[in-house]
Amino acid sequence: MSGAPGTAPAPGPGGGAAGERLVVVHPDPGVLAEAAAARLLTRILDVQSVRSPVHVVLTGGTVGIRTLARAAASPLVAAVDWSGVHLWWGDERFLPDGDPDRNETQAREALVDALIAGHGLPAENVHAMPGPSSVGSPEEGAEAYAAELARFAVDRGVPAPAASEPGRDAGAQEPAGPAVPAFDVLLLGMGPDGHVASLFPGHEGLGATGVTVGVHGSPKPPPERVSLTFDAIRAAREVWVVAAGAEKADRAAAALGTTTDGVPAAVTDVPAAGAVGRGRTLWLLDAAAASR
Numbered sequence: 001m002s003g004a005p006g007t008a009p010a011p012g013p014g015g016g017a018a019g020e021r022l023v024v025v026h027p028d029p030g031v032l033a034e035a036a037a038a039r040l041l042t043r044i045l046d047v048q049s050v051r052s053p054v055h056v057v058l059t060g061g062t063v064g065i066r067t068l069a070r071a072a073a074s075p076l077v078a079a080v081d082w083s084g085v086h087l088w089w090g091d092e093r094f095l096p097d098g099d100p101d102r103n104e105t106q107a108r109e110a111l112v113d114a115l116i117a118g119h120g121l122p123a124e125n126v127h128a129m130p131g132p133s134s135v136g137s138p139e140e141g142a143e144a145y146a147a148e149l150a151r152f153a154v155d156r157g158v159p160a161p162a163a164s165e166p167g168r169d170a171g172a173q174e175p176a177g178p179a180v181p182a183f184d185v186l187l188l189g190m191g192p193d194g195h196v197a198s199l200f201p202g203h204e205g206l207g208a209t210g211v212t213v214g215v216h217g218s219p220k221p222p223p224e225r226v227s228l229t230f231d232a233i234r235a236a237r238e239v240w241v242v243a244a245g246a247e248k249a250d251r252a253a254a255a256l257g258t259t260t261d262g263v264p265a266a267v268t269d270v271p272a273a274g275a276v277g278r279g280r281t282l283w284l285l286d287a288a289a290a291s292r
């Protein structure tokens with residue numbers, strides 16, 4: 001898997017087709033973060049040439065935060081019209097506002113505060129997941145975040161026929177897509193166990209319905225978290241998984257590979273296998289994470 005980028009059809013939800021999957025390998029974590037930052041800023045610029053606003057989902061974790069720090073140092077940061085960008089999170093550790101272990105706090109320090117102070121990012125475009133400073137439980141946090149996401153949901157799939165249409169029961173509901181914005185880029189780190197966001201292998205959050213879930217008993221501290229669900233993640237136009245280090249190699253290979261029967265890895269075992277974008281899924285790895 002190391003060397004030149006490779007493409008493969010991405011396994012879609014339930015085995016159906018999704019956008020292409022591209023694997024890019026960089027020599028080390030520093031280059032990976034630098035390149036992911038350049039890619040992120042370029043993607044925002046590209047999207048801004050065709051539509052506005054742009055919705056970006058940030059991730060916690062070492063590589064994710066390092067990527068944001070590299071973005072802050074890039075000259076391209078000044079080229080983006082940040083007034084037309086909304087920032088979201090894929091997951092959050094259920095800790096008080098300002099706690100240094102919150103993904104939000106780390107992202108603000110690495111990039112977001114500088115964008116607000118010096119590059120015109122409106123503070124109200126930063127959609128942090130609620131914690132114990134404002135809600136009583138991860139479930140309440142998840143519910144509040146789902147409501148915030150719904151305010152910006154524009155792509156609900158096929159519009160429902162009028163209630164007066166022949167053969168249609170008045171008041172009947174048409175199935176709609178997940179009530180989330182059409183995320184232009186959704187960044188995810190991956191844990192050594194294959195988790196993405198706060199969706200852990202074998203954990204109950206994996207099967208959650210709706211767009212957000214309150215998580216208890218997370219194997220990665222802290223135990224309480226709020227996370228997007230797979231339905232919300234898979235609504236993204238592009239999903240980018242960023243991972244570095246030899247300890248990620250086994251799960252990266254499992255998520256990207258198939259069994260001897262050609263069946264994609266089970267999401268319950270390797271949640272990262274279920275992180276698929278509608279248009280494209282990009283795996284950005286360093287050589288160590290790609291070594292298997």
Ligand SMILES: O=C(O)[C@H](O)[C@@H](O)[C@H](O)[C@H](O)COP(=O)(O)O
Nearest residue numbers: 060061062063189190191196197
């Ligand atoms: O809150 C978190 O911890 C995350 O958002 C989590 O999903 C993280 O991205 C991965 O665990 C990878 O983290 P590392 O890059 O530090 O291994």
